[in-house]
Amino acid sequence: MSTTSLTGSTGVTDRLGRVGSSTSCRLCGARELHSVLDLGASPPCELFLTEAQLDEPEPTYPLHLRVCAQCLLAQLPPLIKPEETFTEYAYFSSFSTSWVEHARRFVESATRRLGLGPDSFVVEVASNDGYLLQHVVAAGIRCLGIEPSVNVGEAARAKGVPTVTEFLGPETAGRIRAQHGVANLVVANNVYAHIPDVLGFTQGLRELVADDGWVSIEVQHLLTLIQHTQYDTIYHEHFQYYTVASAQRALAAGGLDLVDVELVPTHGGSIRLWARPFGTGSTPTAAVAEVLAAERAAGLHDVDGYAQFSKAVQRSRWELLAFLIEAAEQGKTVVGYGAPGKGNTLLNYCGIRPDLVRYTVDRNPYKHGRFTPGTRIPILPVEQIAEDRPDYVLVLPWNLREELTAQLSYVGDWGGRLVFPVPTLEIVEVGR
Structure with missing residues (x-):
C-alpha cells in the first residue's frame, strides 16, 4: 500500500472558495495517510445536470480514499464544501x-x-x-x-x-x-x-x-x-x-x-x-x-x-463492462433503475455512457429531465421501462434489492432481467 506524504495546513481554500486537499488526518492530525482506493476524478454525485447545462463545463474532483496510519480513519480530502451540495439537495x-x-x-x-x-x-x-x-x-x-x-x-x-x-x-x-x-x-x-x-x-x-x-x-x-x-x-x-x-x-x-x-x-x-x-x-x-x-x-x-481492496474493485469494474459491451454487441437494450449518488460513482468509474446504458429512471420527479453528472445519461420517469420493455435493467441502488426486485417484477413479463452490479455481477430473472 502506498503512502501519501502531505505537508502544509489543513483545509486550504482556493481562489474559488473551495476547500483544498487535506494535508493531515481530520480526526487526529497525523500526516501519514495511506492510499486505499483511487477512483480517478468525477463530478459531485448529486449535482444532476439540466439540458441547458450539457454544453457547459462540468467540474470534477479527485476521488481518492486514504486511511490514517494512526487513528485508522478512512477519509477523502475535503475538496467540496457541504454548502455546495446540501443547500439544495436532490435526495428525498x-x-x-x-x-x-x-x-x-x-x-x-x-x-x-x-x-x-x-x-x-x-x-x-x-x-x-x-x-x-x-x-x-x-x-x-x-x-x-x-x-x-x-x-x-x-x-x-x-x-x-x-x-x-x-x-x-x-x-x-x-x-x-x-x-x-x-x-x-x-x-x-x-x-x-x-x-x-x-x-x-x-x-x-x-x-x-x-x-x-x-x-x-x-x-x-x-x-x-x-x-x-x-x-x-x-x-x-x-x-x-x-x-x-x-x-x-x-x-x-x-x-x-x-x-x-x-x-x-x-x-x-x-x-x-x-x-x-x-x-x-x-x-x-x-x-x-x-x-x-x-x-x-x-x-x-x-x-x-x-491493501487488496483496489484489486477487488478493478475486477468488479471489468466484470460489469464486459457484460455491457457484450450486451451492446448482441443488440440488447440495457437501461438503468435509480439515480442514486452511489450509482454515479459506479457510472463514472466504469466509464459508462448512453451507448451502454440508454437511460435510467427514478421515482423522484426532481430528477426527471435531468442527466447524470459526468456520464450524461438521461433520467426519465419509472413508467418508461414498461413502455420500452428493455432486455436488462441495471439496478443502481442495489442496496434496496428486496424492495426493487418486488417493484420491478413486471420486467419478467417480456423476459427482461435485472442486473445487480455489486458486490459481484448478478443477472436475475423476475416475475416468471
Missing part, C-alpha cells in the same frame, strides 16, 4: 418505502428502549424530508429536525415536522439548545460520513443531548464496504468511512462514550452506534467487543488490511 428519503419503514421500526424500538413519552424531546440531525421524525410526531413526542437543505426541509415542514435549516456545529447546537432545551435522544442517520469537521459535528451532538441522554448514529460499516466491494458508496459527499474502532475514537474526541453497537442491513451493511455523554458511567456492551474483534480479524485495525 421518503421515496424509498423500505427506508421509511426502517425509520418507523427504529422509532418504535428507541421509544421502548429509552422510555420516551410526551415529556421527551427528540432531535434528528440531517432530518431530510421528515421520513423519520414523522413517526415521532405520530407518537406524540416533541421533536425537531435540523436539515441544511432548504428544499428538503420545506418538504418536512409540509408534513408537520418542525424543522430548522442549519448545518450542525457547536454554535448552532448551542442556539438550538437554548431555544428548545436538551434532547433525550439525538438521531444522526447517514450523516456522520457527510461532514468534514468531525470534531465540531460531534461536539454539536454532545451539546444537543442531555447529560443523561442518548445519541444514535447510523453509518455505513467500512468492514462490509471492503468485504463486499461496495466501492460505489465512495463519493465526495462522504468525507470519511468508519469502522467501530475509528467511530469510537471520533465520538470520544467530542465528549461521547460508545456504549452499544448494532449491525443493520441498510446501505449494504451499516452500524448503529449508541453513545452517551462522558460521565454517565455506562459500560460498553459485549456487542462492541464482538464487532471490534471482527474488524481486527479482517485486518482493518492495521493499514495493511486495506
Whole structure:
C-alpha cells in the first residue's frame, strides 16, 4: 500500500472558495495517510445536470480514499464544501418505502428502549424530508429536525415536522439548545460520513443531548464496504468511512462514550452506534467487543488490511463492462433503475455512457429531465421501462434489492432481467 506524504495546513481554500486537499488526518492530525482506493476524478454525485447545462463545463474532483496510519480513519480530502451540495439537495428519503419503514421500526424500538413519552424531546440531525421524525410526531413526542437543505426541509415542514435549516456545529447546537432545551435522544442517520469537521459535528451532538441522554448514529460499516466491494458508496459527499474502532475514537474526541453497537442491513451493511455523554458511567456492551474483534480479524485495525481492496474493485469494474459491451454487441437494450449518488460513482468509474446504458429512471420527479453528472445519461420517469420493455435493467441502488426486485417484477413479463452490479455481477430473472 502506498503512502501519501502531505505537508502544509489543513483545509486550504482556493481562489474559488473551495476547500483544498487535506494535508493531515481530520480526526487526529497525523500526516501519514495511506492510499486505499483511487477512483480517478468525477463530478459531485448529486449535482444532476439540466439540458441547458450539457454544453457547459462540468467540474470534477479527485476521488481518492486514504486511511490514517494512526487513528485508522478512512477519509477523502475535503475538496467540496457541504454548502455546495446540501443547500439544495436532490435526495428525498421518503421515496424509498423500505427506508421509511426502517425509520418507523427504529422509532418504535428507541421509544421502548429509552422510555420516551410526551415529556421527551427528540432531535434528528440531517432530518431530510421528515421520513423519520414523522413517526415521532405520530407518537406524540416533541421533536425537531435540523436539515441544511432548504428544499428538503420545506418538504418536512409540509408534513408537520418542525424543522430548522442549519448545518450542525457547536454554535448552532448551542442556539438550538437554548431555544428548545436538551434532547433525550439525538438521531444522526447517514450523516456522520457527510461532514468534514468531525470534531465540531460531534461536539454539536454532545451539546444537543442531555447529560443523561442518548445519541444514535447510523453509518455505513467500512468492514462490509471492503468485504463486499461496495466501492460505489465512495463519493465526495462522504468525507470519511468508519469502522467501530475509528467511530469510537471520533465520538470520544467530542465528549461521547460508545456504549452499544448494532449491525443493520441498510446501505449494504451499516452500524448503529449508541453513545452517551462522558460521565454517565455506562459500560460498553459485549456487542462492541464482538464487532471490534471482527474488524481486527479482517485486518482493518492495521493499514495493511486495506491493501487488496483496489484489486477487488478493478475486477468488479471489468466484470460489469464486459457484460455491457457484450450486451451492446448482441443488440440488447440495457437501461438503468435509480439515480442514486452511489450509482454515479459506479457510472463514472466504469466509464459508462448512453451507448451502454440508454437511460435510467427514478421515482423522484426532481430528477426527471435531468442527466447524470459526468456520464450524461438521461433520467426519465419509472413508467418508461414498461413502455420500452428493455432486455436488462441495471439496478443502481442495489442496496434496496428486496424492495426493487418486488417493484420491478413486471420486467419478467417480456423476459427482461435485472442486473445487480455489486458486490459481484448478478443477472436475475423476475416475475416468471
